[in-house]
Amino acid sequence: MPELPEVETVRRALEIGLNGLRVTGVGGRSVMMRRPLDVPFIAAKLTGCKFSEARRRGKYLLLDFDRPGSLMVHLGMSGRLMLCNSSEPMLKHAHLVLDLSDGRELRFVDPRRFGLAVWFGPGEENCDPSLSDLGIEPLDQDLENHLPPLLHARRSPVKSLILDQRLIAGVGNIYAAEALWRAGIRPTRKGCRTSLPRLGRLAVETREVIVEAVAQGGTTIRDYATPSGDFGYFAVKLQVYGKEGQPCPRCGEILKDTRIAGRTTVWCPHCQR
DNA sequence: CCAGTATCCTGCAGGC
């Protein structure tokens, strides 16, 4: 569910919300997620540790404490991190709960269990393929030089390519649709059949839509919220995602939806070519 | 190596 802007918003909220706090206990249930969740192991590493900072790489969050190593969290499709008072009723799918020294709790809730939370010992995060295989960050200044030749070398639809985390890290289904619409590129067009200048434009529009979404605190479609329960306000700026059958905001043509790589893709047949 | 599909899981909306 959450893409880079939502994860970045969560990161910023945690940096403030966890500032100066210590983990006084760890609870939850060791359910099967994208990787097995090992609550006792995380408890052994984290209990008594003081939060220091929250980092982000692509859609991955890395929480650091006053001991070597870090807790990696991915929210998958339905994952949420919530800062709650411990008196608040526990949600059904709160798989991992960190008790905090101010009496509150950080709860990792993920009904679909496509997310993950794992502890990395010192140096381990550099070896983990989920992180080491990630492509360039959309906010990287070098994006428009780096990305176009990579996409141009591939035969897949550009939509699949910008969803490929090994090429560019952090773009998901919402911002892929928005960036392609802004760049005027048909999502089914193959990378190798798209000119380098047009792919450069796509790189620029991808970064721009992500910058704008971060500034709005991300997009709330169904249930995304920051750890303190705030919603993201970028939804009002979406031009095509979820708007199939409605007129294109640029030319008025009816927006179509197609499935690419198993994912719904909305686009304008007139201005995306 | 690359490209495309199937799959993990729960919840919810829509059709009958």
Add this chain to the structure above:
DNA sequence: TGCCTGCAGGATACTG
């Protein structure tokens, strides 16, 4: 009111 189907901000194992 159900029951069934398909779809949902994702990543990856597997197939050809």
